[in-house]
Every structure is written in C-alpha cells, then in structure tokens.
Amino acid sequence: MVMTKTHYESVDHLQALPRNNPCAQCGMPIPIPEWIEQSDGRAAYLWHCYACDYQFEAIAYFPDDDGGHALAA
Template sequence: MARTDFGSLPRQNPCAQCGEPIGVPEWIENEASRTRYLWHCLVCDYRFEAVAIFEDADPDALAA
C-alpha cells in the first residue's frame, strides 16, 4: 500500500557503510507491528534495511 503520511518519515539517516546522510528511505513496507525501511546511499551505492518494531495494541483496552 502506498504511504500518504510523510510527516513521520525518518530523514537524514546516516549510511551504514560510509556515514553520509540519506534524505529519505527508498522503500517503506508496513506490517502489523513493524515498519521496514530500505535505504540506498547514492554516494557509495550501499543498500541496507532498518526495522522499527512497535508494541502491539492492547485489544482489551477501552477508550476513555
């Protein structure tokens, strides 16, 4: 699914190989409790993935 909310996108992540900042991820993949980011450094052509893991929502919690 294409993402429309770009306000919470990580930005200027340093390259894991050379350390140069990368403006935005090349690809974003959302799952139930995690988001995967594919980063591509245009300086050294290195690609790497970062994963953000979120706590599962409590299905028994009630809205106040």
C-alpha cells in the same frame, strides 16, 4: 477548525518516517528511505546511499497501542 488528536495519531506511523539516516557504510545522511514495507506493529525501510551505492535495511517496531483487536485470531 480543530485538528483532532485522534486523526493525527492515526497517520503518525507515516509521519514518523525516519529521515537523514546515516549510511551504514560511508556515514552520508540519506534523506528518506527508498522503499518502505509496513505491517502490523513494524515497518521495514530500505535505505539506498546515493554517495556510495550501498543498500541496507532497517526495521522499526511500533508500540501496539491500538487495542490489539487485529491480534485476536
């Protein structure tokens, strides 16, 4: 079986989940975001530090390389 490049890229946004993001307050690495909200071209991650209980949000923007058909409205 051949893993097609196209299929891999279709799930790339999920695979690109940021990991071990340093806590904005104490610097402790946080393994994975506690909560994720994805929308067109971007994703918001809520990080919750288990060391100091600090919560912060980070937003990632993805390049729009899907042809832009969803933006045709």
